[in-house]
Amino acid sequence: MVDYEVKKHTKINRIPIRGHYDEETVHSIIDSSLICHLGFVQNDRPFVIPCIHGREGRTLYLHGAKASRLMDESGSGKEICVTFTHVDGIVLARSLFHSSMNYRSVVAFGKGRALNTDEEKMHALDIVSEQLCQGRWEGARTPSEKELRATSVVAVDIDFASAKIRTGGANDDEEDLAGPWWAGVLPVETKILTPIPSDDLKINPNPPQHVQDRVGDVL
Amino acid sequence: MVDYEVKKHTKINRIPIRGHYDEETVHSIIDSSLICHLGFVQNDRPFVIPCIHGREGRTLYLHGAKASRLMDESGSGKEICVTFTHVDGIVLARSLFHSSMNYRSVVAFGKGRALNTDEEKMHALDIVSEQLCQGRWEGARTPSEKELRATSVVAVDIDFASAKIRTGGANDDEEDLAGPWWAGVLPVETKILTPIPSDDLKINPNPPQHVQDRVGDVL
Numbered sequence: 001m002v003d004y005e006v007k008k009h010t011k012i013n014r015i016p017i018r019g020h021y022d023e024e025t026v027h028s029i030i031d032s033s034l035i036c037h038l039g040f041v042q043n044d045r046p047f048v049i050p051c052i053h054g055r056e057g058r059t060l061y062l063h064g065a066k067a068s069r070l071m072d073e074s075g076s077g078k079e080i081c082v083t084f085t086h087v088d089g090i091v092l093a094r095s096l097f098h099s100s101m102n103y104r105s106v107v108a109f110g111k112g113r114a115l116n117t118d119e120e121k122m123h124a125l126d127i128v129s130e131q132l133c134q135g136r137w138e139g140a141r142t143p144s145e146k147e148l149r150a151t152s153v154v155a156v157d158i159d160f161a162s163a164k165i166r167t168g169g170a171n172d173d174e175e176d177l178a179g180p181w182w183a184g185v186l187p188v189e190t191k192i193l194t195p196i197p198s199d200d201l202k203i204n205p206n207p208p209q210h211v212q213d214r215v216g217d218v219l
Numbered sequence: 220m221v222d223y224e225v226k227k228h229t230k231i232n233r234i235p236i237r238g239h240y241d242e243e244t245v246h247s248i249i250d251s252s253l254i255c256h257l258g259f260v261q262n263d264r265p266f267v268i269p270c271i272h273g274r275e276g277r278t279l280y281l282h283g284a285k286a287s288r289l290m291d292e293s294g295s296g297k298e299i300c301v302t303f304t305h306v307d308g309i310v311l312a313r314s315l316f317h318s319s320m321n322y323r324s325v326v327a328f329g330k331g332r333a334l335n336t337d338e339e340k341m342h343a344l345d346i347v348s349e350q351l352c353q354g355r356w357e358g359a360r361t362p363s364e365k366e367l368r369a370t371s372v373v374a375v376d377i378d379f380a381s382a383k384i385r386t387g388g389a390n391d392d393e394e395d396l397a398g399p400w401w402a403g404v405l406p407v408e409t410k411i412l413t414p415i416p417s418d419d420l421k422i423n424p425n426p427p428q429h430v431q432d433r434v435g436d437v438l
Contacts, residue, residue: 009264014287034306034407035320037256039267045228048258048267048302050324068233083267087253090351090411092430096344096359097366099351101254105269125315132309132318133405140315140400147316169417177419181359182427184416186352186434188253190409192309197403198388200396208401211311215405 010107010162020163023058029106029163030055030084031131032219038062039081040073040112047073053082054127060108060156061115061124071152075114082108082156086219087188093170094181100166102185108161112154118145124153135210190219229326229381239382242277248325248382249274249303250350251438257281258300259292259331266292272301273346279327279375280334280343290371294333301327301375305438306407312389313400319385321404327380334372337364343372354429409438 003021004010012019020026030036036053039046049070054061060082064071074080089102115121122143129137143151170183192214197205222240223229231238239245249255255272258265268289273280279301283290293299308321334340341362348356362370389402411433416424 009266034309035304035322037267037302037304039258039265041260041263041265044260045298045328046258046260046265046300047228048256048300048326050302050304050322052320079264081265081267083256083269085254085256085269090253092352092355092359094360095362095366096348096356097362097370099348099355099359101271103254103269107267109264129315129318133311136311136318137315140311140318141313141395141398143314143316147314151316169415176360178421179360180422182416182422182430183420184414184426184430186414186430187412188409189412190407193406193408195403195405196388197401201402202397203399203401207403211401211403211405
């Protein structure tokens, strides 16, 4: 098991048992996320913008439109932060103090660089596309040269990352256990549902296998 | 309909028709989110941290543990960014270039201030708790003085905010419509499921009404 190096700014200080630094855990949370939240600084102001991503090894590819502030800023070589979060449940303890959430999250840091060549961009878009829906790269029309030129892709080599995970039920204080308050977990599930074909399809509207394979996935 | 003032850093430039600045739209996205992503700058480095929140008018309350970096930094009066995102679908266009996501997001900016008095904290925690599960404040043990002292709450008066929403199907180029590629949407749903009672309950394990009322909510 290979770990990300732990730094002061990625160390889980609060309840350290919830912290994970191994690639397997970190990458599985990244890979099962449909989106990430990209943080960057512009004129001393923090911005947090949702975007889509793909991962290859320790490299993240972030995709956005050419014109956007997000791509300009995040591709400029400055340090950026990319965060991935799944909510798995609302933990209702007897006491509000011990009430919590079940979640899986990753906070990753690295420097962004804009990809320039068509080859680099095609490769990165392939990774991003496959992460959202495996098989889609083959199942759709790939980008033209003109489209590639209108597309920005930023690569981020992750320097440091940590995961934080909470699972399980409520952990109440001993003296509250016999109290009159209910305790338990309200599970939260994010799921991919039955596809809705476009109404202007000229071909068989039944979704192809690679689309059907995504149905029912719980993230 | 009251709008948030539009500033350069909150204006939706890319596909402006997807931008919304009215309180109703912005607040409904905030209120239906279980978590937010808080962005702040520390030593020139951007941090993006998931946290829970409540909203009252244009004020957000963010809750965290006393010791955490998040609360120290975000309560210090510096400008912070708070982002809320729901993913509603993966839009599979015939062309990868027009493939997209359906989503509802809000990006809000304001200055954070740590709440100091027990009264302020109790009020804010009430708002946060009710946002996660309405009725829970009455249904659980409220915080003791000692617990309040160990709890940090940051209030953020939102100065500027904008929402961005994409709905609907794939928008392909005319010349791709007759192509051999399937197009449509894979809906994504985040839902609250049947509660799991703690196994150490000394009372009736059936969830009380306020917990049952949350079941089936689609966020």
